[in-house]
């Protein structure tokens with residue numbers, strides 16, 4: 001039996017094993033998507049008729065599930081469905097660019113003031129819509145305290161949103177936001193705040209990790225916190241001074257910058273691969289209680305997750321955001 | 329009469345076993361390559377179905393489903409199924425399950441060998 005989807009007054013029949021997103025794209029519909037992996041949520045759609053499948057709602061917030069929202073890239077319906085794209089006015093919040101600064105040769109920080117409250121924890125990611133395109137970016141600051149959301153955006157060759165951020169975005173411009181999503185955020189409470197935390201990532205993977213560290217310190221976290229930032233070469237690292245001085249003022253915080261190639265640099269950076277440093281940090285940690293956060297380049301995130309799990313850390317204590325890019 | 333699944337401790341036993349079992353599989357160079365391209369979180373939820381099935385619990389899997397799930401794993405052969413059964417046994421032993429029950433679990437895993445190997 002093949003199911004049909006009804007979209008914008010037309011009916012389309014799904015081919016065997018096809019997702020709703022694949023069917024719409026095959027029929028030339030210009031719908032929003034990026035990762036095709038159920039991670040970024042830029043393909044979020046709404047069902048007006050027929051229940052979305054369980055897989056297509058797996059990582060959504062309960063409130064979205066209850067209203068029949070679903071991820072088009074994860075939905076293989078076995079019954080007919082009526083679907084529509086998001087009502088942008090209702091689902092997105094307007095924000096104004098408040099400031100912008102370069103952090104290193106290929107990363108820009110964009111500070112956005114949302115015009116209404118956005119329910120998000122530092123370290124979670126938001127969906128940013130510009131020029132009609134939706135992408136995910138992680139919150140890099142204590143957004144709930146500052147009233148401003150800071151994003152770190154890496155320049156990607158021919159990337160739509162990252163080029164916008166680097167080349168066009170300016171103070172006073174408006175953008176659209178939706179969020180927050182994902183489980184990369186600090187989980188301590190007043191009664192339970194002495195577990196060790198290890199955070200590691202490459203490039204702008206630092207954004208959510210830095211926010212989680214700030215949040216943990218803000219909550220008076222008692223356990224050890226170790227943040228490791230990796231890059232290919234010294235100029236890829238940013239916020240080195242900020243993190244070092246933070247580590248100097250908190251006894252339980254340590255910071256390890258690392259690069260694959262030091263390129264004659266005299267600064268104090270560890271030279272070697274990120275996974276080797278993480279492995280050795282995990283091997284000496286209290287593996288029963290450790291909480292680990294890994295963000296950034298997907299291959300590295302998956303490797304760190306796997307190694308940490310094999311070393312004995314429970315999968316429930318490993319949190320990660322692979323920064324998956326557009327899947328073509 | 330209680331089922332083997334209930335005797336082992338039901339869903340709770342599956343949760344305890346899945347982490348230990350999957351860690352053994354990933355750490356074993358003879359089989360870890362098959363899992364290189366799988367997402368760990370997805371894999372852990374699939375391993376729960378696997379163990380539920382091996383424990384003789386409520387089973388949603390048909391032979392066709394198992395055939396489909398494994399048909400793209402090129403080079404999969406009898407020795408890999410043996411390794412799965414070996415790690416399954418070692419996992420249960422660590423959890424204090426007695427040998428008689430381990431033998432029953434191994435027999436269930438062994439009974440789907442032909443489906444898993446698509447023959």
Ligand SMILES: Cc1cc2nc3c(=O)[nH]c(=O)nc-3n(C[C@H](O)[C@H](O)[C@H](O)COP(=O)(O)OP(=O)(O)OC[C@H]3O[C@@H](n4cnc5c(N)ncnc54)[C@H](O)[C@@H]3O)c2cc1C
Nearest residue numbers: 135136137138153154158159160161162204323324325326
């Ligand atoms: C959970 C999550 C959190 C993230 N957090 C961050 C963050 O904090 N900071 C950050 O910098 N990034 C983050 N990302 C990545 C981010 O969402 C974007 O994927 C990234 O910025 C690229 O978007 P873009 O619009 O600039 O590029 P896109 O336009 O999406 O293009 C990406 C790449 O694909 C190529 N491409 C696109 N379309 C085609 C095509 N049709 N054919 C061939 N090639 C094509 C482009 O040339 C480019 O190289 C995150 C991703 C996820 C999933």
Ligand code: HEM
Nearest residue numbers: 359362363366374377378381389397408409412437440444
């Ligand atoms: C001994 C009997 C086995 C049983 C009962 C079994 C059972 C299963 C089940 C239930 C799934 C999930 C299917 C799904 O939900 O899509 C699965 C997937 C998988 N199995 Fe097995 N399995 C067996 C042997 C093996 C062996 C020997 C290997 C390789 C060493 C293996 C590797 C995999 C992999 C890699 C997947 C995931 C495929 C994907 O990514 O979609 N399995 N198995």
Ligand code: FES
Nearest residue numbers: 035036041043073
């Ligand atoms: S979640 Fe569907 S495209 Fe990313």
